[in-house]
Amino acid sequence: MSGHSKFANIKHKKERNDAAKGKIFTILGREIAVAVKEGGPDPSNNFKLAQVIAKAKANNMPNDTIDRGIKKAAGDMGNVNYEYVTYEGYGPNGIAIIVDALTDNKNRTAANVRSAFTKGNGSIGTPGCVSFMFDKRGQIIIDKEECDMEADDLMMTALDAGAEDFSEEEDSFEILTAPDDLETVQKALEEAGIVMASAEVTMIPQNYVELTDETAIKNLNRTLDLLDAEDDVQAVYHNWDE
Structure with missing residues (x-):
């Protein structure tokens, strides 16, 4: 989930994923299949696949499971029928929510997503109803404990590679890029020996909304x-200030 404390949210997501590895492995398996279909099975020539592999390793997916997924997708490319679909809607008190899904059955996914909104006293909206409240950005998060480089040097390395913004939080650094520049900046940081907690294209709220009503929360x-x-849900973005 997207929120103010980016690194805290990454750790929170990882804890949830650790408790539900079957689900996250299913998601990652689908992402691997689609990435292979779109760009081939060689991660050195397929940045999207390289990103999925990095995400899979961060979620403790075994290397042999990753390799099997790539080989299966490469031999079965004509039968990979997953497609990306995005839903937009409102939670309680008008909280904006964007849901990215990867599915082989849009009717099933739409019904399940709609049910999730309804059960939380929210509603699905039309395409574009809330996405204008978010900015699409490449986002790199670096754990301070894993980074030996001084903040100023890290900032200059990122900006020289094409990053748009750099910020420091209590426990992490955040680097923002244009979506198309994420690969370039990520590679520059890798070459500089920087370990990244996450690197992905995401939707960042322009403003955050606080909730004080316990029922709404x-x-x-x-x-x-x-x-x-x-x-089927790959990612969820919202503007709730948790």
């Missing part, structure tokens, strides 16, 4: 939990 958490549990 409970309902929103219900929607987010139901979406997290849905195998």
